Amino acid sequence: MPEYTYTGKTLENKTIKGKIQGNNQKETFEILKGKEIYAYQLKEIETISFKKTRLKAKSLADFSRQLGTMLSAGVPITKSLKILLSHADNPKQKKIFEKLYNTINKGNSLSVAMEDCKGTFPELMINMFKAGEATGSIDKAALKMADYYEKEHKLNTKLKGAMTYPVILMGVTIAVTLMLFTFVVPSFVGLLGEGNIPLITRILLGISNFITSYWYLIIAFVILAIMGIIYILRIPEVKLRVDYLKLKIPVIGKLLAIIYTARFARTLSSLYGSGVNMMEAVKGSSKTIGNHYLVKRFEEVNVKVREGNSLSSSIENILGIEKKLSATIYIGEETGRLDQLLDSMATNYDFEADAATTRLLSLIEPAMIILMTLIVGSILMGVMLPMMTSYNSFL
Template sequence: MPVYEYQALDAKGKTITGIIDADGAQTARQKIRTMGSFPVTVKEVTEGKSSKESRSTSFQGLFSRVTPAQVSLWTRQLATLTGAGFPLVTALTTLVSQTKIQGFTKMVARIKDSIVEGNSFASSLTLYPSVFSQIYINMVRAGETSGTLEIVLQRLADIMEKQQELKSRIQTAMAYPILMTVIGTLVLFFLMTFVVPNITGIFTEMNQVLPTPTRFLIAASDAFKSYWWLLVILAAAALVALKMFRKTERGLAATDRLMLSLPIMGPLLQKIAVARFSRTLASLLENGVTMLPALEIVKNITGNVVISALIESASNEVEKGQGLGLSLAADAVFPDLAVQMVQVGEQSGELESMLYKIADVYENEVQSSIMSMMAMLEPVMILVMAVVVLFIVLSICLPIFEMNQLVG
C-alpha cells in the first residue's frame, strides 16, 4: 500500500504534517478529513527520487536514525494499546499518526502494510533487521504463537528500558571523567607547546648546566612541540589497527579475553554480560521459547565472544542432557553465585524467576561498582594532573634557585 506525506490544517488553522498510508491520493485526502483536518498537499513517498532529493534524504537520515530508546518507547506504547484491547493493525495505525520521527513513521507504516497483506508481525519486523534484534523478533513470534503478544511486548519494553537505564547511568558516570581528561590534555598541550618553551628558552641561552628535571622537561617540550602531529598519527593508526585486528576472529577473541582479565574492568564487563544473559534468557523461556533455541539466541547478546563461546558449549552439553548450571560451571567465566542460583532454579523448577533474580543482583552490583569507580577516579585524575603540574613548576624553579645561590 502506498505511503503519503501530507501537509494539512487542523481545526484551529494550525499547519500540521505527517504520513499516512492509503490506496490512492484521493483516499489519503479522505482519511485526513476524517481525522478532522483539511489537506493542503498530499505527496506519495516513492522509492525513485531525483539525485538531489536522494542526497537530501540521505543527509536527513543521519539525524533521523531510529535509536534503541525510540524503539523501547514505541514498544511500550504498542503494549499499552494491545493490552487495552486494540487490534494490532489498529494499534499500529494509531502509532503511525502519533510518531513524530519521519523515518520511524515510515517504518511503522510499512510494518502495518505487511501485516495487512497477510504476514505475521514477527515476519514484518524482519524487514528492518538493523532496528529489531533477533531476540526481539523471536519473542514477538513466540507471543503470536501463544496468543500472549501484549504480555511479550510489555516484557520486551521492560528489558529495553532496563538496558537503556543502565547504559544511561554508565554514560552519565563517565561524562565527568571524560571531560576532565579532555580538559587536562588540552591544558598539558598548551603548557608543553607554548608556556614551557618560552620560559626554558631563557635557561638555554645562559649556557649553564641545568638540573636533570629541567633538561628532561626541555627535551620533552621540544619533542612535543616538533612532533605532536606524529603522536596524533600514531594514536590514530593504533586505533585503526586495533579495529582491524578485532575484525578478525582471532583478534576479537584475544581482545575480549584481555578485557575480561583486566583488574577492574574485567569483573564489571563480566557482571554486565551475566545480567544481560540472565534477563534475556528468562524472558525467552517465560514466553514459550524452549531452552536450546533460547540459548542459541542469547549467546550473541553478551558482547564478548569468550562468554558467547561458553554459552554455546553449555548449549551443547544441555542438548546431551546435562543441566544448565553444571554446563555453565565448566568454565570460570560465569561467577559461582550465578551458577549456584541457576542450579537452585533448575532443582526447584523455578528457573525463570531465579534468572530474573540473577539479573537484578548483577545489575545492582554493576551500578554500585560504577559509582565506586567514579568516586575513586575523580581524585586519582586530580592527583595525576597535580603531579604533572608540580613537576613542570619544579623543573622551571630549580634553575632559578641555583642562580640565586650563585648570585648570593
C-alpha cells in the same frame, strides 16, 4: 494504498503487464480477475526509501510499551501500528512504522515484518515477539521488552552521565599539557642559559622542541594510531583475547563479571519466560552480554546442554559469570520453578549490576585526577627546578 506491478494472461491467452492498486495481494488478485486478467506474478512497488536505522534502547522501550498496552486493550495489531504511525514525530521512526504496517498488511506476522526492517530491531526483540506469536501472548512479550529496554536505557544514561567528568578531565589534562609544552617551557629556554640543566628539564625541553617542530607528524601519527587500533580490535581473534583479559584485571574484572551476569540473567529470564526453548534462550542471551569471549564460551554451553547436561553444570566454571547464577539455576531445575527463579534472580542482578557500575566508575575519577597531577606536576617540577638552582647559586 499499496501499488503493485503485475504480469498475467487474458482470456485470449495474451500476456499483459501493468500497475494496479490494492489493499493487499489477495484483494489485488481479485480485482485483476474481475478485469479478466489472470495474474501469475504480482509484486508490490516499494513506496518508501527504507534505510537501515538501528533504534536506540529508549525508542525500543517506547515502541514496545505503547504496542503492548494497545494489544492488551484488545486493539488489533494493524490498528495499533496505524496509531503509532500517525503519532510518530521522528521521520526515521515514521518510515519504520510505515514499513511494519505495510508488511503486516500483506499477511505477514509482526516478527517477520521486524526482520524485514533490515537490522532496525535487535535479534533478541524479534525472537521475543516470535515466541509471543507462537503462544498467543504477543502483548506480554511486548511489555517484557519494554521493561528490558527501559532498564538498559537507564543503565546507558547512567554510564554516559558518570563518564562526562572523566572525559572532561582528560580533555583538560591534554590541553594543559600541550599549553605548557608549547608556550611555558620554551619561554624558559633563554632564561636557563647553558648552565647545569637538570635531566628532567632537558627531557622536557626535548619534548617541547619536538612538539613545536613536528606537530603535524604527531597529529598524523595519532590519527593513524587510532585507525590502526580500531582496525586491530575488529579482528575476531583480537576481540576474543581483549575481552578475556578484561575479566582478568584485578577488581575491575570482578565488577565486569557482575554486570555481564546481570545482562545474561535479565535476557534469559525474558526469553525463557516467553516460551523460547532453553538452547535458543541461552544463545540469544549470550549475544547481549557484550563480551566476545563469553559468547564463545556459551556456544560450548549450548553443545553441552544438547548432549544432555544441565544448564547449571554447564555454566558453573565460566570465567565472567557469577557462580551464584549456576546455583540459582540448579535450584530452579530441581524444583521445576526455573522461570520464577530466573525472574527473581534477574531483578536481584539488576540491582547488583547498578551497584557494580557505580563502583567501577568511582575508580576512574581518582585515577584520572592522579594521572593529571603526575603529568602537570612533572612539567612544573622540570620548569621550577633549574630556576631554584639558579636562585640558590646567587645566594
